[in-house]
Amino acid sequence: MHRGVGLALALASACGAASATTTFDVREVAKGVFVHEGRTVALDAPGHDDIANLGFVLGARCVAVIDTGGSVRTGRALRDAIAQHTKLPICYVVNTHVHVDHVLGNAAFRNAKPKFVGNATLAAAIESSRRYFVEHYPDDFDAPASADQIIGPDTTVASTRELDLGGRTLQLRAWPKAHTDSDLSVEVPDAGVLFAGDLLFIDRVPALDGSAKGWLAAIDALARTNAKIVVPGHGPVSHEPATAFAPERRYLQALIDGVRKEIAEGKPIDDATVHVGQSEKALWPLFDTANAHNVSRVYQELEWE
Amino acid sequence: MDIAERAAYVRDDVRREQRGPLMPRSKRHAIHLAAALAFATADGIAADAPPASGGAWQMLRTHFYGNREFGEVDEAFMHVEAPNATPDPSATPVSLRFGKDAIGKVRQVRVIIDNNPSPVVATLDVGAGQPIAEIDFRVRVDRATNVRAIAETTDGKLEMRSAWVRAEGGCSAPPTSSGEGKTGDVRFRPGDDGKSLQVGIRHPNYSGFQIDPKTGDPIPPHYVSQVTLMSAGKPLLAIESGISISENPTFRIVSEQPIATPVTLEASDSKDAHFSATWNGGASKSVAAAGGMR
Numbered sequence: 001m002h003r004g005v006g007l008a009l010a011l012a013s014a015c016g017a018a019s020a021t022t023t024f025d026v027r028e029v030a031k032g033v034f035v036h037e038g039r040t041v042a043l044d045a046p047g048h049d050d051i052a053n054l055g056f057v058l059g060a061r062c063v064a065v066i067d068t069g070g071s072v073r074t075g076r077a078l079r080d081a082i083a084q085h086t087k088l089p090i091c092y093v094v095n096t097h098v099h100v101d102h103v104l105g106n107a108a109f110r111n112a113k114p115k116f117v118g119n120a121t122l123a124a125a126i127e128s129s130r131r132y133f134v135e136h137y138p139d140d141f142d143a144p145a146s147a148d149q150i151i152g153p154d155t156t157v158a159s160t161r162e163l164d165l166g167g168r169t170l171q172l173r174a175w176p177k178a179h180t181d182s183d184l185s186v187e188v189p190d191a192g193v194l195f196a197g198d199l200l201f202i203d204r205v206p207a208l209d210g211s212a213k214g215w216l217a218a219i220d221a222l223a224r225t226n227a228k229i230v231v232p233g234h235g236p237v238s239h240e241p242a243t244a245f246a247p248e249r250r251y252l253q254a255l256i257d258g259v260r261k262e263i264a265e266g267k268p269i270d271d272a273t274v275h276v277g278q279s280e281k282a283l284w285p286l287f288d289t290a291n292a293h294n295v296s297r298v299y300q301e302l303e304w305e
Numbered sequence: 306m307d308i309a310e311r312a313a314y315v316r317d318d319v320r321r322e323q324r325g326p327l328m329p330r331s332k333r334h335a336i337h338l339a340a341a342l343a344f345a346t347a348d349g350i351a352a353d354a355p356p357a358s359g360g361a362w363q364m365l366r367t368h369f370y371g372n373r374e375f376g377e378v379d380e381a382f383m384h385v386e387a388p389n390a391t392p393d394p395s396a397t398p399v400s401l402r403f404g405k406d407a408i409g410k411v412r413q414v415r416v417i418i419d420n421n422p423s424p425v426v427a428t429l430d431v432g433a434g435q436p437i438a439e440i441d442f443r444v445r446v447d448r449a450t451n452v453r454a455i456a457e458t459t460d461g462k463l464e465m466r467s468a469w470v471r472a473e474g475g476c477s478a479p480p481t482s483s484g485e486g487k488t489g490d491v492r493f494r495p496g497d498d499g500k501s502l503q504v505g506i507r508h509p510n511y512s513g514f515q516i517d518p519k520t521g522d523p524i525p526p527h528y529v530s531q532v533t534l535m536s537a538g539k540p541l542l543a544i545e546s547g548i549s550i551s552e553n554p555t556f557r558i559v560s561e562q563p564i565a566t567p568v569t570l571e572a573s574d575s576k577d578a579h580f581s582a583t584w585n586g587g588a589s590k591s592v593a594a595a596g597g598m599r
Contacts, residue, residue, distance in 0.1 A: 123518070124518030124519065125479075125518065127516060127518040127519075127521050128479040128515070128516045128518045129479075130516075130521075131477065131516065132474050132477065132478075135474075136473060136474070263494070264589075265496070265497060266494050266495055266496035266497060266501055266502075266503060266589075267496075268398065268400075268441050268503065268557050269396070269398050269443065269555075270386075270388070270398035270400065270441070273388075273392055273398075292388075292392030292393075293392040293393050295392075296392050296393035296396055297393065297481070300396060300481060300552075300553065301481075303492065303494075303505060303553075303555075304486045304490070304492070304505075304507060304553070
């Protein structure tokens with residue numbers, strides 16, 4: 001499942017920045033559909049710039065990239081991996097949402113002059129985040145870190161949009177506020193592959209920056225996919241789309257139910273962050289780093305119901 | 306602009322709420338320091354005084370308390386509780402807990418976050434004789450800092466406690482705008498025993514450090530500045546607050562005795578909008594925004 005990850009981690013500590021290029025694995029999950037699985041490490045751990053799943057899809061005419069990683073160097077490693085599989089030009093770079101681990105590699109693709117594609121809300125979300133990214137992840141840019149290395153979309157999706165790669169079409173769908181306020185899923189219908197972005201976390205505790213209720217609605221819609229293979233934003237690729245979303249759904253529902261109970265009992269937000277979701281603790285890697293944050297967000301969402 | 310000019314510029318934004326600090330992005334990193342200074346200058350400290358190392362505390366201490374001495378030992382008197390590593394920098398929970406010797410004897414508590422761009426979070430005036438055991442609220446924390454509470458007792462003594470909080474980016478975090486409702490809606494949420502009451506006011510409470518995604522420039526500050534709570538006609542808690550209070554300002558009071566009803570809320574914001582609401586007891590109550598809004 002995670003072949004190569006142990007080696008990658010070992011090298012990450014030994015070689016630091018160079019590791020992304022020396023151990024960058026991509027796997028062909030369906031004909032012409034490639035996935036790089038990110039590492040399950042914390043946001044501030046070595047290798048944090050390579051925690052997201054990234055992908056690329058080959059058409060007859062050109063290539064679409066789906067998310068580019070948490071640093072310019074991860075983006076370059078992906079670009080180099082693509083070059084080993086095709087000489088076709090890269091015509092689209094699609095971002096599934098605003099988070100740093102999915103977008104910071106965009107700069108590595110600038111010279112290829114692709115269209116950068118995202119949810120209609122992504123440009124605004126990136127604008128709001130530029131300063132934060134530069135201040136908090138300076139080592140993940142080309143030195144010196146600068147906001148102009150963060151590339152937002154020039155092509156946007158308000159509800160759905162198709163991208164033609166030549167003999168193959170990608171179906172993009174923009175979602176209302178869910179994991180974030182800029183989520184986008186990508187389906188490759190002829191290959192039966194769905195890139196769910198961070199609307200799906202597998203084996204890593206989901207992180208909420210949007211709306212828990214919106215996320216549940218998105219999950220329920222996505223779980224009806226006809227795809228045979230689902231690529232989560234984090235965690236192993238799933239070949240069982242019918243059940244892939246179930247653990248995440250259970251977790252989010254536990255947060256909503258738990259927070260509603262705390263609010264009804266007049267408990268303050270800090271009590272809720274300690275109580276809610278604990279039944280899920282043993283079931284998710286990196287639980288403690290994200291659960292309290294998630295509970296805080298759910299509380300603020302639900303207290304105004 | 307030199308730093309004093311910039312400070313004045315930011316001060317105008319914070320104090321008069323006219324427009325955002327429309328400076329180039331590359332200069333924004335200077336705002337935090339400038340605004341810290343601006344806060345002090347707005348209240349009469351020399352504009353060219355250098356900011357004290359480790360945040361604005363020394364300046365503010367002199368400004369508010371002169372040479373008066375502080376008790377700083379007895380955690381049993383008052384305790385400041387905040388998460389050492391906040392799960393949510395833009396909504397960090399802070400609890401002020403008062404011990405037996407403090408309940409009914411604290412006149413005022415001022416809350417200061419040393420390293421925030423506007424360090425004075427709130428000044429809380431406790432109604433005379435109200436047996437308040439705890440006050441909770443949520444704050445924005447911009448970077449690692451002391452969160453201080455200075456209590457002034459009815460007999461004129463000062464007691465200070467603090468908590469250390471690690472955080473990043475709480476003042477500039479984008480608005481969540483989550484949940485339903487509109488500016489000025491008020492929620493009263495009593496605890497089961499009638500001794501606690503949480504009051505929330507739906508309001509963006511823009512800090513002035515959040516970015517307007519349409520322009521890339523800061524959203525001008527717009528925040529709840531005054532909240533007055535009365536319990537059965539007597540002052541319960543009066544709050545003067547600023548931009549360090551989180552979106553949808555929420556305060557929770559825990560009393561030694563059941564909180565007498567009706568509880569009325571009167572609030573105003575930095576654009577002089579007024580909000581009011583009344584809770585007559587019973588279950589949670591939601592009061593839609595009405596009257597007085599501009």
